[in-house]
Amino acid sequence: MKELIKKLTETYGPSGEESQIREVIIGEIKDHADEIRVDVLGNIIARKAGSGEKMMLAAHMDEIGLIITNIDDKGFLRFSNIGGVSPFTLIGERVIFENGTVGVLGMEKPANLFKNEMKDLKFNNMFIDIGARSKEEALKKVRLGDKAVYYRNCDILGDCATAKALDDRAGCAVLIRVLQNLKSPRFDTYFVFTVQEEVGVRGAKTSAFGIDPDLAIAVDVTMTGDTPESEKMAVELGKGPAVKVMDRSVISHPRIKEMLIEAAEKNKIPYQLEVLEMGGTDAGAIHLSRSGVPSGGLSIPTRYVHTPSEMASIDDIEKAANLLLCVLEK
Amino acid sequence: MDVKEVLMELLSTDIPSGCEVDRAQSLVQIFQRYCEDVSVDKLGNVIGRKGAKNAEIKVMLAAHMDEIGLMVKQIDDRGFIRFSYIGGIDHRILPAQEVIIHGREKVPGVIGSKPPHMQEPEERNKALKSEDMFIDTGLPAERVRELVRIGDVITFKRKPCELLNGCFSGNALDDRAGVATILYCLEELDKLQFSAEVYAVATAQEEVGFRGAIVSSYHLYPDIGIAVDVCHGNMADVAEEETHKLGKGPAIALGPNIHPKLFNRLKSIAEDYNIPYQVNPEPSATGTDAWAMQITRQGIPTSLISIPLRYMHTTVETLNLDDIKISGRLLALFISSLDRGFVEGLRCY
CATH class of the missing domain: 3.40.630.10 (Zn peptidases)
Known part of the structure; x- marks a missing residue:
């Protein structure tokens, strides 16, 4: 099992x-x-x-997962949610696309969010970074509408599975x-x-x-x-x-x-x-x-x-x- | 038909959403007096039939x-019961209610809360949340666990009471008043000529999303669907335009949920027969079975008439018994007026 x-x-x-x-x-x-x-x-x-x-x-x-809605000139990806994803669970998270491309979640003005306004964290002030330096490079790995899911292994902790x-x-x-x-x-x-x-x-x-x-x-x-x-x-x-x-x-x-x-x-x-x-x-x-x-x-x-x-x-x-x-x- | 007597009979069984399959039988017995045959479907809808079989017009x-009701969600170490809601409960009416827990046997309880002496000043101006309330049965925890399981339903203990001027108060008048109206209509039909096959449906699980109406209207797929429900009666501190007057006849709905030709026919019949009525403009979702019926299969021409009722979703819902009779008579005259041409016209714009 x-x-x-x-x-x-x-x-x-x-x-x-x-x-x-x-x-x-x-x-x-x-x-x-x-x-x-x-x-x-x-x-x-x-x-x-x-x-x-x-x-x-x-x-x-x-x-549940994320879907890419925009790719900017520097190669950062904007996204929306597929199903019940909370922006708070995305902080520091990695995600993976169907073709195996991995991305990490970043946020705008992180210092201000952490210090004062964490409740304002929303999908539209977060982005996915796949390490691309330009839109052109990003487009080689992902397209608009591509979907990503959490990138995690399944671990067995005693009688429990976590995944x-x-x-x-x-x-x-x-x-x-x-x-x-x-x-x-x-x-x-x-x-x-x-x-x-x-x-x-x-x-x-x-x-x-x-x-x-x-x-x-x-x-x-x-x-x-x-x-x-x-x-x-x-x-x-x-x-x-x-x-x-x-x-x-x-x-x-x-x-x-x-x-x-x-x-x-x-x-x-x-x-x-x-x-x-x-x-x-x-x-x-x-x-x-x-x-x-x-x-x-x-x-x-x-x-x-x-x-x-x-x-x-x-x-x-x-x-x-x-x-x-x-x-x-x- | 003695409306008060039938209503009392309808109110004698508590039927929180989801309990219909087990409790429909009490309604079946009442329906059998007014229908030619009565069945219960898989979700517990009670379906009565009257009129010619396989007639050209099906209503x-x-x-x-x-x-609405409550449901046991947790039993704590001291035997206090925490609860969840079935349907749109107003949590402000809960403290100090007497309740019945429908466990392995019926267990009486009260909804307790912190007395005023022990409340912090800021707590006094706030309504309690369900999280802060619990049911006390007086029994020790072990006995509670023997009698009560998670998921048991809880109903309010309240006897209906007659007020002055034909007014009547109780819980669950939303929508047993509608059921009584339909039965009154069936009885009125005995005095009239009509060619339609009439299906009288006491629907299940309306309070959690018109679920009984979804499956029963799929199954019957009528030419005309009419929901009979309650609307807000006029009361203190509520704007006149948001309510309808008690004792002044049904509120006939109008809006996107309603087929305009059905509205017009109901209105003109009321006028022809000097039946009092009120107009109920509904800009969008009516929050009734009509909302589900209208978009069943390829679409059903749908209408809604409502009995004005004060204090909806409390244990003292209040209405005027005359409105039930007036509405039932209007429905019967409407059904008697139907012919094939009118029904075909409903599909032409």
Whole structure:
């Protein structure tokens, strides 16, 4: 599991530019699915055929990032955000482009920002420096509209993994493990690795319309309330996966919620219950597809979400996969 | 139909958004009295049908059954419960409310806060934030944990009460008043000739983003969609032009969310039959099921009528019962006026 998480989180794949991560994921699942297709938006839809109701599992493979909006005469790049990036997490950060070009984040009038006006830090007073001396030199490496992601390795700290993009490569790892180990599915099961979740659950919307499932579970990360003076939240790292009750995009359908809780209790898998006051998941789009789809979520408790150093427990990720297998096996 | 009695019946079940699947049955029983058949869909929308099957004209009436509420988010070491919001809660009304926690059994509680004697001077002029409030059940922490889980819903404990001059006060009148209006309309239709197939939908999860309306209007795909909701009633300290008068009939909405021919028809019927009405200009999002219905599939000609209601999203929402009857009658006369030509005209500009 450690190697899988390392491989997935270190791969490049901002929303709208998911081809590298798509290839990695297809490599992991191609020998295990009955059929695999990629839809118009780039979602991977892998089916493990079964005779029962159609179950859609979704984990998004895209990650947050930056997009280049301007290149000046001296070769500095201006940018905007793709998804929920904070300027504060960018201070001192390195980013990497699809072609491997590395850049560092700089800011205008740094002394003044640090001394007086840190709250004024915005994307438009920051820039990316790729070491180019001129616009011409910069253009050899990057173009307008090129996208960059945090440049970080995945490290294993005890039971924890810390990496960029655990949101939601942790969920992708769960789906991959489940697909590799699922023997006789109770449902006609569709494993969907969605695109563009971070910019508005857009891949989930089209893939759910295409599959037209009877039930759905989104596997994504959730926040925790276990760090010093954190916001009040009952979820902790290392206490097992969290069964979603509500977030800003969905209120879990009672059938899905109870299905997950029952499987956890019957198989003695520790679990937590999640009420997330910020953010949403693919389930938000899936449950409103067509005439409605009973949907819920299984979440990986994760600290420091949307920073370059997200942190999750490997044990929680493994238990999430075990729990899903219990739900899906006949 | 005794409007007060039906409204009391509708209010007897607490339905915070998300609880519809488990609690729809109470509405199904009421709907069965007014509809030819009633079903519940995957998200808990209650869908009643009346009139000729597969008629040329399909009308959907939508009023949401759900109400705002609270949800358990943390239980602390001493057994105090911290909570999150379901829908647009005004945190200023929370201190000193009595609540019911819908756990393994119903647990009564009160929302506590720091007494005035112990507040710092600067705290006295500030409304409490939800972070600073908690629910006290009186139970020890271990017992709380046995009875209450994270994610359990919490509702306000408040009995509806009748005021003078036909006024009526309670929580969740937004939008059980709309549901009562639709039922009144269905009963009025028995006295009229009409050719449309009428779908009466008590929608789910309106308060968290019209979610029930999104899927039910996709499923039914009617020729005409009418949302019945509440609008702000006139009250002290609020500008006249932002409100509508209680007891003076429904507010018929007009604006980009509304098909102009539906507005005109509703207005002319009200005038023909001497039914009082008010005009409700809505410059953009109406914040109702109508906003979702209009852009379903290839588009649905949509309208909105609203019952004036004071103190929205509090436990003392107040309306006039006459407005429910007047609105229900207007809707019934509107449906009875529909013919194929008018419906086809809705698609021609």
